[in-house]
Amino acid sequence: MIEQLPNIIILNIIKSVDNNVDLICLLLTCKRLYYNIRQQYSGTLQFRHIRYLLEYHQPNEWLIKSIKTFNLQSFKSLFNNALSNQILVSDNKNKQSFNSHLVNNNNDNNNLTIPPPDNISLTIYLSTKLDDIIAPSTTTSIDINSQVNTPLPSTLLQGIDNLRHLSISTEYTSAERICKLPDTLKSFTIYYDKPSCVEGGDVFPLGLETLSLSSNFEPITLNSLGLGKLKSLKSLDIAPVIITESLPLFLSSPSSSSPSSSYFLPISLTSLYIVFECTVPSNFFQSLVSLESITMRLTCSEIMIMIAEPPWPWISPTSIFSIPLNCFHVNYPTSL
Incomplete structure (x- = not known):
């Protein structure tokens, strides 16, 4: 039947x-x-x-x-x-290439007996430059595990119809600003050496939902990133940061017309991991009313935090915390 x-x-x-x-x-x-x-x-x-x-x-x-x-x-x-949709391009003897024949000659589908599969996930392990890599047009995810000493070549991302995820998880040492990222990108991760590669205020696609910026070398200036424009951003992992612009000490409400944390971070955030190498502005978290979880690390020798009209009822207004510690770790509950 x-x-x-x-x-x-x-x-x-x-x-x-x-x-x-x-x-x-x-x-x-x-x-x-x-x-x-x-x-x-x-x-x-x-x-x-x-x-x-x-x-x-x-x-x-x-x-x-x-x-x-x-x-x-x-x-x-x-x-x-x-x-069939998983590709590994590698010159590492411990990681043998897999389906690498789909790379470089795939954007001209007429040369292929079978068109490239949908939703390709491309992982790159190369000790050489990435200039010769051309990802298939149906690639949706790229993970780069090579140390990138030169600017990321724009040719790597050209011709991709719907790239959703890009990760540079091994040290990105180039100081030049990263090439234009596709508007389709939803998730971006980079481990950088010089923060100048992502600074400027217009590096990240406006539809980005997940962003991770990290370094073990130089802190990044939070107000140089233009993150407040990313109205779809839900998850942010950023470390370490400094803030070079001051905010008003008190705000009447998150909807106030005065500058607030939304000037630095979008109010759409639901998850935040952040490491400060500066004094935290008193009302930094005030407008982040959508937060469900937050992890904060403080690496200054002494941090003074003053919370005014906090969005979390379990913290009393105008509470003052003086933290004379080299490292401090806070995990807030998910029911903020």
Whole structure:
């Protein structure tokens, strides 16, 4: 009876199965159906939650051994399809390249027998420059784990239709401002040496939702970043920062027309991790009324914080905290 259902419905049923064991059981109960569908839709059927790279971008040794050991027979195409959108370009002997043939010649799809898969995740481990890397047009995520000593080449991002995530997790040492980031970007992470690479007020796409800026060298000037413009930003991880502009000591409300923390940070933030290397302005957090969690570290020799009309009821107005510590760590509850 199931064979009488339209193929599109059957495909939706198969794609809704999230567990690989359940998926195999379903397909084994309908061998003829699976055989017929596989002939026409072999490129769309795949296993779930299979990653070539694990946390910290380490190769999945279990997966590599499984590919060499087990005979998947009729399910091999599902296995291959699950990995088809994962690319690793590497010259590291401990991290063997994977699907790297899709890089550099892929934007001209006429040269490919099969168009590049959707939602490509590209990871780069190279000791050389990135100038020769051209990402596939269907790339949605790029993770760069190479030390970047020269400006990030704009050619790496050109021709990508819908890049959502970009991460430079190994030291970015170039002092030049980073190239224009795609407007489609939702998540951006960079570990930098010189803060000038992201300063200027117009570096980040306005639709950004998650941002992480970190360095072990030089603090970044918070008011030089233009973060207040990022009205969609939900999560911010930034360290260390200094503030070179003062704010009014008291504000009547978060909607006040006077400058407030929204001048530095958007009121849309729900999660904030921040490290200060300066005195924290008294009303810095006042307008961040959407915050659900905050982690703050203070690295000055002595910090004076005065809270006036705080958005958190468990802190009394005009409370004063003097913290003569070299390092202080605060975890606020999620029910601020």
